[in-house]
Amino acid sequence: MLVQSGKWLSAEGPESDIVVSSRARLARNVSGFPFITRADRTQMEELEDYLSGRLKEIIKDGVYFKMSDLTEIERGVLMERNLISRELCDATVPSGVVFSLDESESVMINEEDHLRLQVIEPGLRLREAYNRINELDEKIGEVVEYAYSDRFGFLTACPTNAGTGLRASVMLHLPALIMTRQMPKVFETVYRLGLAVRGFHGEGTSASGDFYQVSNQKAMGRSEEALIDDILSVVPQIARYERSIREALVEQTRKRLEDRVWRAYGLLSSCRLVSTEEALDMLSLIRLGLSLRILNKIDANIVSQLFVLVQPAHLTKRSGKEGLSEELRDAERADFIRQYFAVN
Template sequence: MADIQPSKALQFPAWTNDNHCLARRVLNCDLWEQLKDFKTSLTSFTINDVVRSGVAVPTSSNGVYAGDEECYRLYSQVFEPIIKEYHGMDKIPAHVSNLDSRCLTSVIHNEASILSTRCRVVRNLYGYGFPPGMSREKRLEVERILVTALESLGGDLSGTYYPYDTMTSSEKQSLIKDGYLFQESDKYQAAAGICRDWPEGRGIFYNNAKTFLVWVNEEDHLRIISMQKGADVQQVFNRLCRGIHAIDKRLLNNAQTAFAFDKQYGYLSSCPTNLGTGMRTSVHMRVPNAFNTAAEFKSTCGQLGLDVRGKHGETSEASEKAVCDVSNRQRMGRTEVELLKILIDGINSLNQYAISG
């Protein structure tokens, strides 16, 4: 760990009765007193910066963001309880990864209920501040490094990078509507400092078929995405694995950098919900008629280790008798292949419930 340097005097976070995030529960006055004079060596991130979003947006559930890798060590007394609660574990084991698509043998039996499949991972570059803490200059440097790596990809991964600020409003809206591009504003990210200098240094890379995409400098340096119509999880995962390995190799060769990684926390992310594999695999599926309400469907999914969202993404709600976004909840404690098996087994159970129900 780098030497700890004193920061400017801080005030205890101004929580209100409306704040119910995990950060407020963990960061009491005594702990804050222990941490208030610390700041990270790379981005000068303080404990108040860590919880800034949770204070500013009362609906935050976790309420913490990391400005760089060191945050997870320097402020571990805050991050670790939140990580354990969110990921549902009493002890955080050493991370084990499996990005070999040949190891995935499970299949979705009833493909008719699945409209599309999407698999993504988040990654950050070692030695650079994460989006909540990075400067304008470093954001542009990360963008240059990533564009060089991405535009050298070949085969079905070959594509073009589009800077966010060069796209027209209609182009952006079309990509957002189809689920390819990130939204322009997110109140949680804005409060965390992620949207500084917007939209400079951000963009999207995608291949001709729009089945392989990379978001650059959104919540993390990279969000690597494989997606397509239908229920072929194996094909989607195979493309994702090939993309991750190809980008990793080019970063090492071209920029002598790699993905930020910790032997316990796995791949490091701005938001602790994405630690571990950093992977979220989801399907858009029709809610089986056997479920009387969206709440009943969501409850059953929860018992199967699955999350349910509306089809328009993270902040949208599932509607009655609609198409829902169903994904793995867990990111840590299991390999990528194991998490995919949980998702596939869960979807098969939902479809079986529909038949027997």
Template sequence: MKRDADFDELARYRGEWMRGEGPESDIVISTRIRLARNLADFPFIRRCSDEDRLSIERTVRARMESLTDQRWKSAHYVDLEPLSEIDRQLLVERQLISREIAESDGSRAVAFDAAEGYSVMVNEEDHLRIQVMKSGLDIKNTWEQVNRIDDMLEEVILYAFHPRYGYLTACPTNVGTGLRVSVMLHLPALVITEQMDRVFRSMQRINVTVRGLYGEGSQYTGDFYQVSNQVTLGHTEADLLALVGDEVAPRIIEYERKARQALLKNNRDDLHDEVSRAMGILSTARKISSEETMHHLSKIRLGISMGLIEQPDVKVINQLFLQTQSAHLQKLQGRVLGTAERHARRASFLQHHLAGKDDATWN
């Protein structure tokens, strides 16, 4: 494994989950499946000493390095403790680590592949958080890949497992399979037509939770919403995969499609005007915040998906969603920026890329 990563280079490219491809990709940004696992020989993280956390990290790293599969040999392994705040935030923005592990203390790490299709967090809420991300609605392939990774790790790591209760986890709701199935959706039409409260209520009735772009506790930014199963205890992997992949995601997709059709039928001119205004603001603003940027990019992405505008390509918009975030912008600029300067550089970056130019000619 490579015990480092080029964060400047990382900031220049879209992550796997922002490719803008795959099934239902006009609405579904990505599919993510996460497994919570703990080592049998150590207490849960909240009861770990600093020495325990260090021992867990060293044990996991050594066991990963013993794996002969090429996917592990070419993977990056990053010690999070000495990283700068910006570098940790960059990994959060790319969905490779959670905000919780970025903001915690003590020995902790993450392993991820060059394509950013998977990551394994070490010493988050559980000793291991294994996750696979794919663009679009792709439950089957995402599950198959995360299951293979879990099997490989279980060959060299003794997990905490009870024959009756299943995999043991720090949070009781994760006990059993330790499985969290998440789908990230772009739902601007439901927001515009003020139907999101109805969606929230219907999800709560079937034990599905709705979160923002960066998971638990994050705000609903840019009309992005993550839906996932709320509990795993008492449910099989097949149950949870079917709940999110066959029942929840298709239902929300249908709601959004109907809302988009209604907007086109009843408010086409108003919607086209909103999309055009969003493009105008992003193309001419001298200063702009991350929140306002996300709001306007969301409108443009909707306009592209509904055929109201042809340019830019949706992949460019997806990349701008990512690269206009605070840490990405500062890495691309090559220095720490204050709030006012970030707003100015973000505006410049947007104008540059919406005009079809690339990173190399932006400064």
């Protein structure tokens, strides 16, 4: 599990120089059980047992973890891989997650809702992600009776998720727009369409490594296809804008851009101390350099994997050394990146 990250970070798929991944998520609740906010511990334990057994039969090559069986670091690893949310990572109630071996499919149990289904595809493959999650949803719906209202659609703990229960998102790498301070224009366009912009790990997180997610905000009152269309109407525009700014940077400030890219590569190839934030910033520049053919000394897939593998929980789990000081942790990160570059 710590060797490489999931299929969604493979640097493959349509528009993969800018569009990292496409995700579809569905919120579902089970008829006859109270929402998590109103359920007692016994009910949540019963629900976890009930759902985990059925999910393991549906995702046949899947791995299931009860949150109570995991250490804080192990939970952190799952969150850094986008297999669980921050809420489930911090959960104290009976809960769990099942996911496929390639990590493209996952289902959280007893997060904000009884079930949170997720499918992630590499590149701009949002329709494919939706088609896959629709199939998974239908399979689960055959063995689990969902809470559904003819008036409101699928019932969810948060009203903004009710209706379709769909949250669709696309993750983009936008270093050129950030360098040239053009992101406010992107935010304005996205918000005007009723969409949201979030950080690397979703709502309430920062844009680590120059990654942003564009997603729908509400799930009620519109069809799944319309929600997908909204996102697909704006993401290609953002990608073209980012690409045009990259080309302008090459034409107007090539030496300066080359210097930044090669400095980033040189730093990570030889440094002895590097923080998470600095590592992600340098990896972002290297990824940009690869897409512009400024740099060709490393495979883009390796760089994509490192965005996950250098994060704190992965680093601690791999080293087997919990409770490290910040300096020792930064030293472990620098050692790992140097070794990873050397063998890849």
